[in-house]
Amino acid sequence: MADFSLNEDQIQIQKWVHDFADKVIRPAAHEWDEREEFPYPVVQEAAKIGLYGWEFLMNTFADPSGLTLPVAIEELFWGDAGIGMAIMGSALAAAGINGNGTPEQVMEWVPQCYGDADKVQLGAFCVSEPDAGSDVSSLRTRAVYDEANDEWVINGTKAWITNGGIADVHVVVAAVDPELKGRGQASFVVPPGTKGLSQGQKYLKHGIRASHTAEVVLDDVRVPASCLLGGKEKLDAKLARARERGHSGEKQPAMATFEATRPSVGAQALGIARAAYEYALEYAKERHAFGRPIIMNQAIAFKLANMAVEIDASRLLIWRAAWLARNGGFTSGEGSMSKYKASEVAVWVTEEAMQILGGYGYTREYPVERWHRDAKIHTIFEGTSEIQQLVIARAISGLRIE
Numbered sequence: 001m002a003d004f005s006l007n008e009d010q011i012q013i014q015k016w017v018h019d020f021a022d023k024v025i026r027p028a029a030h031e032w033d034e035r036e037e038f039p040y041p042v043v044q045e046a047a048k049i050g051l052y053g054w055e056f057l058m059n060t061f062a063d064p065s066g067l068t069l070p071v072a073i074e075e076l077f078w079g080d081a082g083i084g085m086a087i088m089g090s091a092l093a094a095a096g097i098n099g100n101g102t103p104e105q106v107m108e109w110v111p112q113c114y115g116d117a118d119k120v121q122l123g124a125f126c127v128s129e130p131d132a133g134s135d136v137s138s139l140r141t142r143a144v145y146d147e148a149n150d151e152w153v154i155n156g157t158k159a160w161i162t163n164g165g166i167a168d169v170h171v172v173v174a175a176v177d178p179e180l181k182g183r184g185q186a187s188f189v190v191p192p193g194t195k196g197l198s199q200g201q202k203y204l205k206h207g208i209r210a211s212h213t214a215e216v217v218l219d220d221v222r223v224p225a226s227c228l229l230g231g232k233e234k235l236d237a238k239l240a241r242a243r244e245r246g247h248s249g250e251k252q253p254a255m256a257t258f259e260a261t262r263p264s265v266g267a268q269a270l271g272i273a274r275a276a277y278e279y280a281l282e283y284a285k286e287r288h289a290f291g292r293p294i295i296m297n298q299a300i301a302f303k304l305a306n307m308a309v310e311i312d313a314s315r316l317l318i319w320r321a322a323w324l325a326r327n328g329g330f331t332s333g334e335g336s337m338s339k340y341k342a343s344e345v346a347v348w349v350t351e352e353a354m355q356i357l358g359g360y361g362y363t364r365e366y367p368v369e370r371w372h373r374d375a376k377i378h379t380i381f382e383g384t385s386e387i388q389q390l391v392i393a394r395a396i397s398g399l400r401i402e
Helices: 008-035 040-048 054-062 068-079 081-100 103-109 178-184 232-245 253-286 298-326 334-362 368-379 385-397
Strands: 123-126 142-146 151-162 169-175 185-190 197-202 213-224
Touching (some): 008 040, 008 068, 008 081, 008 368, 040 081, 054 081, 068 081, 068 253, 081 123, 081 151, 081 169, 081 185, 081 368, 123 151, 151 169, 151 185, 169 213, 178 185, 178 232, 185 213, 253 298, 253 334, 298 334, 334 385
Antiparallel strands (some): 142 151, 142 169, 169 185, 197 213
């Protein structure tokens, strides 16, 4: 039976992250959004207190309730989504390693996604391609085994990669047997300084502008066999089963990572929505028109009431999904439900907040327009809203809906 009451440790972590978001992230948010650069000084401050680091991530992964991570992420993104993404971006690479690697690979590579307080390092998870975003089964990036040198040779271009090109550790999902599509893929760690990996185009984005997003170009990138996550024996067995039975029964490496992280992405959107709601609520109580606070008008009060309801509903879906991910797994697309609901709510809530602020909400002097820009990406990345609906529809029907 799920219990969504936070324990003392979780309450302390919630307050700890909220204080950092309030005192360090929020004062820096506008500057780094305008600069459109990776906020190394802020991430350094997060590393100093242990918020950016593999130990914190592993402690949250180990939480049997599953709630610590979404609770922390909500507070972080309440502070600012762009800086929050800069702090959390390496976690996707770490999740890819943790979900697909051996215990030895996890211990070797996850810490290198973070570095330490003296030298911050970054990780990047590289799946999407210019012609394969939502359709991760059609990746063109190819990994070929060079038996003579016991190495894998990787070629291709990845698109929309958080920390792409500036990361120390890149986790790359590539096709090893293209005929098997998604069942013929594997994940590889590309270590720091590997020749042939370079940053392509850096994207100038609508929102989360403090987060670095770019293409990653892989030109005859050679990595040792030990960089194949899970090892060659496991991969060969999986490919053999897929060829023999037509389906290995195992998840694609990319989909396994995304499925595990969907409640966390929902928590990101939730933090943005809550920030906009709280700001609009205070504004509505202080702003006077026609001789009284504008919240005294039902048109405004009902907007805020609906915002509060949708935010709480989103949080409950996220917490349920996070709990299920640790306690039995999803049965009806609960991870996708949480991400879908929270991301759509964040876009709607931030737009309503802009409406409540009127002209002020449309200016960059107030943070609401930034939150509106930041919210939108959550309906797109790590599976669009339409992909989430597809996952949910397949889960509840048991049919291969296309």
